[in-house]
Amino acid sequence: xxxxxxxxxxxxxxxxxxxxxxxxxxxxxxxxVWYMEHFGHIVTGMNNQIVWGMPHVFAVFLVVAxxxxxxxxxxxxxxxKTEFKPLAPMxxxxxxxxxxxxxxxxxxxxxxPDRLIVxxxxxxxxxxxxxxxFLYSGFMGFVIVYLWTMMERRMNQFTPVAGLFAFIWRMAxxxxxGSIFGFLVARQAYDSALLxxxxxxxxxxxxxxxxxxxxxxxxxxxxxRISHLMMGRFARLQIIFIAAGLYxxxxxxxxxxxxxxxxxxxxxxxxxxxxxTALFWLGPILLGxxxxxxxLLHPRIAEMPRRVAMCAGMVIAGGFAQMYVTIxxxxxFPLILFPGKEVSSTFFDGxxxxxxxxxxxxxxxxxxxxxxxxxxxxxxxxxxxxxxxxASEDDVAAEHVQAAIKHS
Numbered sequence: 001x002x003x004x005x006x007x008x009x010x011x012x013x014x015x016x017x018x019x020x021x022x023x024x025x026x027x028x029x030x031x032x033v034w035y036m037e038h039f040g041h042i043v044t045g046m047n048n049q050i051v052w053g054m055p056h057v058f059a060v061f062l063v064v065a066x067x068x069x070x071x072x073x074x075x076x077x078x079x080x081k082t083e084f085k086p087l088a089p090m091x092x093x094x095x096x097x098x099x100x101x102x103x104x105x106x107x108x109x110x111x112x113p114d115r116l117i118v119x120x121x122x123x124x125x126x127x128x129x130x131x132x133x134f135l136y137s138g139f140m141g142f143v144i145v146y147l148w149t150m151m152e153r154r155m156n157q158f159t160p161v162a163g164l165f166a167f168i169w170r171m172a173x174x175x176x177x178g179s180i181f182g183f184l185v186a187r188q189a190y191d192s193a194l195l196x197x198x199x200x201x202x203x204x205x206x207x208x209x210x211x212x213x214x215x216x217x218x219x220x221x222x223x224x225r226i227s228h229l230m231m232g233r234f235a236r237l238q239i240i241f242i243a244a245g246l247y248x249x250x251x252x253x254x255x256x257x258x259x260x261x262x263x264x265x266x267x268x269x270x271x272x273x274x275x276x277t278a279l280f281w282l283g284p285i286l287l288g289x290x291x292x293x294x295x296l297l298h299p300r301i302a303e304m305p306r307r308v309a310m311c312a313g314m315v316i317a318g319g320f321a322q323m324y325v326t327i328x329x330x331x332x333f334p335l336i337l338f339p340g341k342e343v344s345s346t347f348f349d350g351x352x353x354x355x356x357x358x359x360x361x362x363x364x365x366x367x368x369x370x371x372x373x374x375x376x377x378x379x380x381x382x383x384x385x386x387x388x389x390x391a392s393e394d395d396v397a398a399e400h401v402q403a404a405i406k407h408s
Contacts, residue, residue: 015221015377022373029367032360033108041111045356050331054357055109057323058365060177061206062102062372063136064199065319067174068207068241070095070143070166073150077163083233086387087215092147093385094211095170096140097375103136105368109361128176128183135169135176142166174200181330188265189330194252201248205241206319208234209312214376216309218386232302235311239296242315246289249322268333268352269325276329279321288318328355 036043046053073088073095075081107113123130146162149155178199181190212234219226253270256262269280292311301307332353380386 012221015381019374019377022370022377025370026367026374029364029370030108032363032367036360036364037111044358044361046361047353047355049335049353050328050355052327052331053109053355054324054328054361055105055364055368056327057320058368059102059106059109060327061319061323062098062105062368063177064174064203064323065206065210066095066098066102067139067170067177067200068203068205069098069211070170071204071207072211073146074163074167074170077146077150077160078167083230089147089150090215090218090380090385091211092143092150092166093379093383094214094376095207096143096147097372097379098207098210099136099140100375101368101372104371105364109364128179132176132180135173139166139169139173142169171200174203181326187330187333187335188256188262189269189326189333191262192252192255194248194255198245198248198252201241202245202319202322205238205245205315208238208241209315209319212238212312213309213316216305218380222386224386224388226305228302231305231308235296235301235308238308238311238315239293242289242293246285249284265333269329273329273332273352276325276332280325280329283321283325284318286318287314288322292318331355 044053070091072084072091076083076085076088107116119130119133123133125131142162142165146159146166149159149162175196178196182193182195184190216226218224253266257266269276271277273280292314295301295307295311298304298307332355334351334353
């Protein structure tokens with residue numbers, strides 16, 4: 001298949017206005033970091049019960065979506081779906097951008113970013129956090145090599161091998177991210193090996209949703225048309241990925257419900273958790289799964305790009321709600337220090353922990369998204385990751401045949 005990649009040409013005012021908006025949001029996010037570092041985390045909604053707040057929600061979502069954004073490239077080189085091959089470079093670039101945005105938020109939220117040097121030079125291999133440093137940097141390296149083999153014609157013969165290693169590493173990356181929570185056995189909300197496959201399943205739908213929005217924005221801004229057949233393929237894939245994520249979410253809570261010691265946590269999230277219960281049912285279940293699946297099952301969904309884009313936006317919104325319930329809701333549930341015993345003290349024992357994200361936390365999270373936007377826009381403008389024709393010759397021919405049959 002002959003593929004021609006090109007940069008976004010021209011000097012559209014809309015392009016530079018959007019790029020400037022992203023830059024402004026990123027600067028405001030950095031100002032929020034300075035504010036929190038200068039006055040301390042007391043200016044945030046976090047406390048000594050809930051130490052991972054809204055910035056971690058943004059960071060983990062972006063990291064998980066980065067893994068899933070590589071799906072399009074993997075389908076082309078690993079699973080032999082050549083119709084996705086023209087979009088593979090954009091897929092790899094978006095994966096790198098999302099990972100950089102997520103890690104930026106993560107590093108700036110933890111405080112003392114300079115301490116990262118210690119984490120990079122002294123390793124505790126019993127710590128999942130230390131192992132994730134290898135997973136993040138390894139993912140970045142594998143995807144960069146993968147992109148090189150795709151962009152450099154002399155290296156095209158190595159693309160399948162590079163794609164296979166990148167695919168295996170992205171599975172390990174998402175497993176490590178889910179295991180950060182799964183290995184925390186002290187908290188009932190996290191103590192489950194199912195969190196690793198759950199995060200992998202969720203990454204597929206989150207990454208594809210982000211990729212679809214970027215692809216449609218780039219196509220609209222550059223005057224490139226996405227064929228109906230390609231849009232239909234993406235819609236069907238999104239249905240499968242959403243259903244897989246929903247399945248693992250249900251299995252996760254059913255498994256917890258099976259163990260008596262986890263009944264309190266399951267009831268807290270599903271029935272008695274207040275804002276967390278509302279977010280769970282309205283976010284990942286209704287907005288992020290049930291409604292998109294129902295809309296994408298339309299028999300003519302391939303001819304409805306706006307509906308596909310709207311469903312992608314709902315999946316992303318539901319994903320943020322899922323991360324909030326998982327990360328913040330898991331910490332809000334009372335920590336049980338002595339299982340089977342009644343404990344009474346003045347230090348929050350048996351009390352649901354309160355948390356309300358402050359403005360600087362939101363600004364830092366949106367700053368991470370702005371960094372992703374800046375990387376994507378500059379990459380498309382300068383490096384040329386977008387194909388000249390988003391519709392393959394086979395798709396165009398098939399559409400002409402379908403149109404002829406329809407009018408005959």
